[in-house]
Amino acid sequence: MSALIETEFADLVLHARGKVRDLYSVGEYLLLVATDRISAFDHVLGSGIPGKGKVLTQLSLFWFDFLKDMVPNHLVTADVNQYPAELREYKDELAGRSMLVKRAQMFPVECVVRGYLSGSGWKDYQATGAVCGIPLAAGLSEGDRLPEPIFTPATKSLDGEHDINIGFNEMVTRVGAQSAERLRSLSLAIYSKASAYAEERGLILADTKFEFGTTAEGIILADEVLTPDSSRFWPRDQHRPGQQQPSFDKQFVRDYLESIRWNKQAPAPALPSEVVARTQQKYLEAYRLLTGKSLSI
Numbered sequence: 001m002s003a004l005i006e007t008e009f010a011d012l013v014l015h016a017r018g019k020v021r022d023l024y025s026v027g028e029y030l031l032l033v034a035t036d037r038i039s040a041f042d043h044v045l046g047s048g049i050p051g052k053g054k055v056l057t058q059l060s061l062f063w064f065d066f067l068k069d070m071v072p073n074h075l076v077t078a079d080v081n082q083y084p085a086e087l088r089e090y091k092d093e094l095a096g097r098s099m100l101v102k103r104a105q106m107f108p109v110e111c112v113v114r115g116y117l118s119g120s121g122w123k124d125y126q127a128t129g130a131v132c133g134i135p136l137a138a139g140l141s142e143g144d145r146l147p148e149p150i151f152t153p154a155t156k157s158l159d160g161e162h163d164i165n166i167g168f169n170e171m172v173t174r175v176g177a178q179s180a181e182r183l184r185s186l187s188l189a190i191y192s193k194a195s196a197y198a199e200e201r202g203l204i205l206a207d208t209k210f211e212f213g214t215t216a217e218g219i220i221l222a223d224e225v226l227t228p229d230s231s232r233f234w235p236r237d238q239h240r241p242g243q244q245q246p247s248f249d250k251q252f253v254r255d256y257l258e259s260i261r262w263n264k265q266a267p268a269p270a271l272p273s274e275v276v277a278r279t280q281q282k283y284l285e286a287y288r289l290l291t292g293k294s295l296s297i
C-alpha cells in the first residue's frame with residue numbers, strides 16, 4: 001500500500017492543512033482527514049508512513065469513546081455511510097482516516113501533561129531543576145516517574161514555529177483564569193484515567209498533549225487524542241530510568257534523521273523504506289496494545 005500524502009477534494013472547501021491533517025468545511029461541521037504525512041523536528045518529511053492516518057484516527061476514536069463520560073468531544077461521526085451526501089464520492093479515500101467533527105473555537109494553548117521526565121521536560125529540569133517553572137526534587141534521572149503528573153501548557157505554534165512552553169500564569173493571561181483552571185483539571189484527570197489504563201496494557205504514558213475548544217455547548221476535547229503523534233508511550237517492561245526510553249513513536253525516524261545529520265531546515269529529507277516499514281509497525285503495535293485489536297490498513 002502507498003502513503004496518502006495529500007488529499008485534493010475538488011468539490012469541497014479546504015479549511016486548512018496542518019502538518020498531518022487536511023481539514024475541509026462541510027456545512028456547519030469540519031471534516032478532519034488524517035493523511036499519512038509524518039513530521040519530525042517541526043517539519044513534514046519527504047516520505048509518508050502508509051496507513052498512519054488510519055492508526056491515528058482509529059486510536060483517537062477509541063479514546064474519545066473511552067473518555068466520553070469524563071469530557072465531551074468534537075466527534076459527530078466517523079462512519080462514512082453517515083457523512084453528508086457531498087462526501088459520498090470520496091468515501092473510499094475517507095474511510096478509516098477521517099472524522100466529521102464539531103467546529104470548535106480552539107484555545108490557543110496545547111495542554112501538556114507529563115507523568116515522567118523526558119524530552120524538553122528533561123532538558124528543562126537539567127538546566128533549571130524545574131519543568132516549565134514547576135520545581136521538582138533534586139536528583140531525578142531521565143525517564144523517571146514524577147511524584148505526581150504535572151500540567152505544562154505550551155503555545156500552539158503558528159505555521160512552522162516551535163511550540164513554546166509557558167507558565168500557568170501566562171496561560172491565564174491568554175485564556176482567562178476560569179478556562180485555564182478547567183483545562184488544567186480536565187487534562188490531569190484525562191491523563192490519570194488514560195495512563196492507568198495504558199499501564200494495564202503494558203504501556204507507560206510518559207506525557208501527552210490535548211487540544212480543547214469551545215462550542216455553544218461549552219468546552220470540548222478536540223483534535224487527536226492519546227496517539228503516538230501526541231504522546232510518548234513506552235513499553236513498561238523496558239522502562240530503565242537514567243537513559244532515553246524506547247518509545248512507540250517516531251523514534252526510528254528521529255534516529256535516522258540524526259544519523260544523516262540533517263540540519264533540520266527545509267527541505268526535509270525522505271526516509272529509507274526500512275525506516276518507513278519499522279515506523280509503520282510501531283504505530284500498528286501501539287494501536288494493538290492499547291485497544292487489544294489489530295487494525296487492517
Ligand SMILES: Nc1ncnc2c1ncn2[C@@H]1O[C@H](COP(=O)(O)OP(=O)(O)O)[C@@H](O)[C@H]1O
Nearest residue numbers: 018019020021074101102103104106211222223
Ligand atoms: N474540532 C475542531 N475545530 C476546529 N479546529 C480543530 C478541531 N479539531 C482540531 N482542530 C485543529 O485542526 C488542526 C489539525 O491538523 P494537524 O495536522 O494536527 O495540525 P498541526 O500541524 O497544527 O498539528 C489543528 O490545528 C487543530 O487545532
Ligand SMILES: [Mg+2]
Nearest residue numbers: 018019020223
Ligand atoms: Mg496536530
